[in-house]
């Protein structure tokens with residue numbers, strides 16, 4: 583393959599990556615992996631800032647960023663330094679002991695969320711699994727065994743058995759039966775449906791402030807406010823899954839802050855580690871009820887990942903960082919609206935740098951494949967939706983590059 587393709591070679595990485603890594607990748611086979619996802623043929627060997635580089639040295643402008651994970655872009659110097667320093671100091675004393683980054687991260691997240699206590703885990707699903715367990719334990723202790731959790735259609739909460747059961751994806755419905763019982767999937771943004779479904783076995787309501795995997799579908803403020811009200815009225819826990827929306831993604835540190843509600847439980851993941859695996863459950867201390875042994879995990883709260891997350895959250899909290907997320911968010915949304923007008927596409931949805939465009943009659947999956955071939959990484963969560971989840975330190979240059987690329991692809995398809 584010629585290294586002159588894909589075409590977007592000028593995506594300026596922070597430090598130019600020169601050597602290509604063909605020595606070992608030529609002999610690599612994909613046959614030894616259990617196929618769990620359709621993957622393109624590229625083997626990525628390096629990433630810098632907004633750019634990913636494959637084994638042939640081709641550059642790609644990355645608007646997926648590890649699935650809304652790389653808050654500061656690929657391999658930022660900050661994370662390189664923290665990993666080097668912390669790994670030289672202390673990798674993992676084990677979950678049965680305190681360590682410094684664990685305590686510092688818990689305090690920082692609590693201070694900025696208004697919640698009181700943190701539990702760390704390794705994935706979003708694991709944090710949500712913890713939230714489900716805590717709600718059930720609380721129901722056993724304080725609500726005569728109430729256990730039902732209301733979740734929403736098209737929601738996504740993870741791939742463990744309980745979080746798949748909580749998830750409202752139609753495609754999950756028939757899988758891995760029997761699922762974990764006790765989840766009720768209701769239409770999103772329909773307060774009346776929730777009102778009618780609550781009974782004395784209901785213990786919690788769980789939702790995403792913006793349904794990410796569903797194609798970037800925002801919860802209406804009145805809906806979330808109404809859910810909070812219902813929780814007070816019926817003594818239910820409000821669980822907000824901010825695995826995708828948290829840590830600055832929407833232009834607020836946490837998306838629910840813009841909705842003016844106070845959850846009992848919030849879960850974080852994805853962007854929290856800026857590329858490394860760490861997730862968190864934050865809770866109101868009034869509902870804290872795990873007994874020793876109820877919850878835990880070998881790698882939970884390890885100092886290596888906590889130190890990275892601490893640096894990421896501090897970077898996001900720096901003056902002007904969130905202002906850039908908002909400004910670039912408006913700029914990208916505006917550019918997408920213009921793209922929509924030029925090519926007869928549909929609406930633009932989302933907030934901050936979690937945005938989607940309805941592609942109308944164009945097949946989004948096909949567009950994403952064409953974009954990949956042209957050097958742009960973009961995600962199609964639905965056949966009619968393209969999603970953007972770039973690094974939060976995005977610049978105007980990358981926005982123009984990405985939208986120009988889509989503009990050309992759409993023009994070519996229409997010609």
Ligand SMILES: *Cc1c(COP(=O)(O)O)cnc(C)c1O
Nearest residue numbers: 705706707738739740794825826
């Ligand atoms: C990605 C995601 C999860 C699952 O996180 P994993 O780290 O993949 O387990 C849960 N909830 C939401 C809202 C997500 O976007």
